[in-house]
Amino acid sequence: MSTIKSLFTEILDIPIKRPHQFSTVQVSSKSFVLLRLELSNGIIGIGEGTTPGIWWNGESVETMKLVIDHYAAPLLLEEDPTYVEKVLQILERHIRGNAFAKATIEMALFDALGKTYGVPVHQLLGGLYQDKIPVRWALASGTPEGDIEEGKNSVLSGHYQKFKTKSGKEAPEDDARRSIRIADGLRSHSTIGIDPNGSWDRLTTMKWMDAFFDAGIDFLEQPLPPQDIDGAALLSSMKKVPIMADESLASPQDGLRLAKEKAADIFSLKIHKSGGMKNTVKIAGIAEAAGIPCFGGTSLESSIGTAACLHTYGSIPNLDYGCELFGPDWLADDPVMEPLSIKEGFIQVPDRPGLGIELDEEKVSKYIRKIEKEK
Ligand SMILES: [Mg+2]
Structure with a gap:
């Protein structure tokens, strides 16, 4: 079986159709962390991290990106992606809290596994x-x-x-x-x-x-x-x-x-x-x-x-x-x-392998946060 080869994140800011009133803030766009988790077999799993806002539970797209890039990724390289529960336990032992960031990684992992096996994630x-x-x-x-x-x-x-x-x-x-x-x-x-x-x-x-x-x-x-x-x-x-x-x-x-x-x-x-x-x-x-x-x-x-x-x-x-x-x-x-x-x-419910979703790379480039593009 393959191993986890790399994790790569970007932040996207996507406009919404009309302003949305939450209890504390009104928002007009939504931010996402887009994670690409690549396996050594060449398959790339996609994960998305998002939150209603930092007011909801303390996490934000910026904290998710930081946690994935600097703390989670080094822990997971070379791990066997089929040991999903072991991967999750490694994250749990080394990183307290940060559930949104962990969910983003798990999502990409399941997408990659589904694509590898040719089955939708629900299977x-x-x-x-x-x-x-x-x-x-x-x-x-x-x-x-x-x-x-x-x-x-x-x-x-x-x-x-x-x-x-x-x-x-x-x-x-x-x-x-x-x-x-x-x-x-x-x-x-x-x-x-x-x-x-x-x-x-x-x-x-x-x-x-x-x-x-x-x-x-x-x-x-x-x-x-x-x-x-x-x-x-x-x-x-x-x-x-x-x-x-x-x-x-x-x-x-x-x-x-x-x-x-x-x-x-x-x-x-x-x-x-x-x-x-x-x-x-x-x-x-x-x-x-x-x-x-x-x-x-x-x-x-x-x-x-x-x-x-x-x-x-x-x-x-x-x-x-x-x-x-x-x-x-x-x-x-x-x-x-x-x-x-x-x-x-x-x-x-999607029925194609993995999450059943294919990225539109043109749109991804369009909505990448500017500061990330300049890196
Ligand atoms: Mg609610």
Whole structure:
């Protein structure tokens, strides 16, 4: 068998279709680390690292690039790529944290192995449960009127059928009121989940719980700060609106704790926050054993990272809440030859070897961060 020959990273900055309002920032472009992991057999695996922003968990594309180039790459050269678990353990032993960087490496490794064996990555993860997954779109236009119109147009045109609202920009009280207004405005067309990215407090959330229930809210995603596990358990015990864990759930150990403390009704899975596809499958297994359904979360990937998520989520039987893999639709451009697309509210799991994605080198050159070009 071949060995790992080299790891090469670049940063890409790709514009998005419209400004996107998160709890703390508004963004108009998205940054990615593109990793090319070459094996001694000549095959190159592609990995993509991206995060909603450094505010999300402390990692950024710049930290990922640094960790991969200066710390991970020297550890992995000459290693046998078929020993995936050994490679991951080497990274785990030598580099604390940095899950997003580790997930990027694992993604490239699986892509290279899939291409070597001639099988899609989902076969390496144990095989599919489903080959297409319903996608929920995040309404984040910045105004309730804009969000209601966007949601209605989407449903009527047969595109996305379910939605999420991003919250946390305003005071929790105003946020709750605004989300209910959007839910009411969309009532005859669809339903929404609410994602305040941990910016609410216990009392406000409890006070509004009946109103959320009446408005038919599908779930509250990480309403409280990630450390407040007791608070999440309290909200979950109210049995009004399902509480989804996102920022509070990264490692399999987090999953075990949330399940034991009954602090989540739904797990939001994300391959980057969990350090890769294998860990994500492990977390879904813990959820399955605990009777907790999962949601396929996104770090807003291009078609490269989205493909990795799809191979993973497609292999998970308890993905009852579908996914939010709308990254390729949200970006104004995609650095691959055939971007993934959402059709009638569903996204298809790729079926070609590896991730099933081919880079568009012209687009890659176009979006490489200038400072990297000058090196
Ligand atoms: Mg979230």
